[in-house]
Amino acid sequence: MSRRGLSRPLIRAALAAPLGLVALSGCGSDDPGATLALTAALPDAPAADTVLRVGDPATQVALETSGLIAELDVKVEWANITGGPKTLEAFRADAIDIGSVADIPPLFAHWTGTDVRIVAARESADPANHPVYELGVAPGAKVRTAKDLKGKKIAYSPGQAQGALVLNVLREAGLSQDDVEFVEMQSVDDAFSVALAGKQVDVAPLGQTLAKTYLAKYERDGASTIDPGVRDDAWTLYAPTTVLEDADKAAAIKEYVVAWTQAQAWISEHPDEFAKAFYVDHEGLSPEDAAYVVQAIGAHRVLADWDEFIARHQQTVDTLVEAQDQEPLEAETLYDRRYEKVIADAVGAS
Known part of the structure; x- marks a missing residue:
């Protein structure tokens, strides 16, 4: 434009x-x-x-x-x-x-x-190549694809875009809410990345800014991120x-x-x-x-x-x-x- x-x-x-x-x-x-x-x-x-x-x-x-x-x-x-x-x-x-x-x-x-x-x-x-969010993975949590979310604790903010993203990711992976454990919290400031680092949750949606800083701090400890695979723009x-x-x-x-x-x-x-x-x-x-x-x-x-x-x-x-x-x-x-x-x-x- x-x-x-x-x-x-x-x-x-x-x-x-x-x-x-x-x-x-x-x-x-x-x-x-x-x-x-x-x-x-x-x-x-x-x-x-x-x-x-x-x-x-x-x-x-x-x-x-x-x-x-x-x-x-x-x-x-x-x-x-x-x-x-x-x-x-x-x-x-x-x-x-x-x-x-x-x-x-x-x-x-x-x-x-x-x-x-x-x-x-x-x-x-170009939403296919530029997702707004990544799924942050806690150190030690074995999550490489969305299907690996089964049985995991996921940070969940029902009133924010991140909450809908989680629901859409589960749907696309063929999973339901019963297949995971939601840990409800607001995604304010760096609350999600702190919860990941402290292993309070296994997975949390992170905006690109937080995803980058999260990896910079904790990737050496085994933290990672994955593409959510759904539109979020x-x-x-x-x-x-x-x-x-x-x-x-x-x-x-x-x-x-x-x-x-x-x-x-x-x-x-x-x-x-x-x-x-x-x-x-x-x-x-x-x-x-x-x-x-x-x-x-x-x-x-x-x-x-x-x-x-x-x-x-x-x-x-x-x-x-x-x-x-x-x-x-x-x-x-x-x-x-x-x-x-x-x-x-x-x-x-x-």
């Missing part, structure tokens, strides 16, 4: 906070915007004093490093928040307006009483419906979605610059590990047509409904397709 395909102009604006310096409090413009129905057309622009509170550090770094942030026509307060549990906690505390997560957190937000909508979606440009932006019902916030999100789309294209086209700015300077990886992670993850593709993505999301919903006894859900209802047109315009799609 080229920058030329993302030519929608964005007007310059100042940002309200530097990287990571946001208190988790309900701040923004003093007066909320007019109430906007979820079926109403998106306003052209927010009020001048509108502040959008964003939990999306990777995009912030990409916008700042690329210079695209100068074109963002909305004031932003950045929160250094990632992952489903922390993002949902921030939503419930009225600390952020929009977050960046995989496809499972919006489902569990809905199932646990927080009404949300997805406003953007992306996937890997769905990624979304989502927001509480209460935010989208605020006309000014909804308009601000429209501007942010365009900037996010540009940032994803820049990341894909400038992997070395992004590796240094985000994985080295922000995340603390070594240059070698950062290069490995960026190469492993590969390029992204922002979606201007959501039909296929939603259909895959419905398959995930159905898996979780069956495996976790969740309430049936039509995945389509979680998508605010007004923003699909915004993205289509941003990438020059018809």
Whole structure:
């Protein structure tokens, strides 16, 4: 995806906070915007004093490093928040307006009483060769393929993408939950890799960053990773419906979605610059590990047509409904397709 395909102009604006310096409090413009129905057309622009509170550090770094942030026509307060549990906690505390997560957190937000909508979606440009997760294997655990998971203790986070990944891996391997022992925990920070190193579990799904650092620390002790062998590349932006019902916030999100789309294209086209700015300077990886992670993850593709993505999301919903006894859900209802047109315009799609 080229920058030329993302030519929608964005007007310059100042940002309200530097990287990571946001208190988790309900701040923004003093007066909320007019109430906007979820079926109403998106306003052209927010009020001048509108502040959008964003939990999306990777995009912030990409916008700042690329210079695209100068074109963002909305004031932003950045929160250094990632992952489903922390993002949902921030939503419930009225600390952020929009977050960046995989496809499972919006489902569990809905199932646990927080009404949300997805406003953007992306996937890997080559999901077969660039999995997002690997299965970390504890030292001494004899797991070389997914079929070896039978009888093993597996770290399991039901409200995160890693939980759905585990269920999909078992299904593809012809195994059920009865064939393994789930050890339920949240995949926050390095909890899964610590559990692996301490042999509290035999197997745990690890994002590429954690997989690399896990092997660097424990491969000499016999730790390893394997390819999960299932697709795991769905990624979304989502927001509480209460935010989208605020006309000014909804308009601000429209501007942010365009900037996010540009940032994803820049990341894909400038992997070395992004590796240094985000994985080295922000995340603390070594240059070698950062290069490995960026190469492993590969390029992204922002979606201007959501039909296929939603259909895959419905398959995930159905898996979780069956495996976790969740309430049936039509995945389509979680998508605010007004923003699909915004993205289509941003990438020059018809």
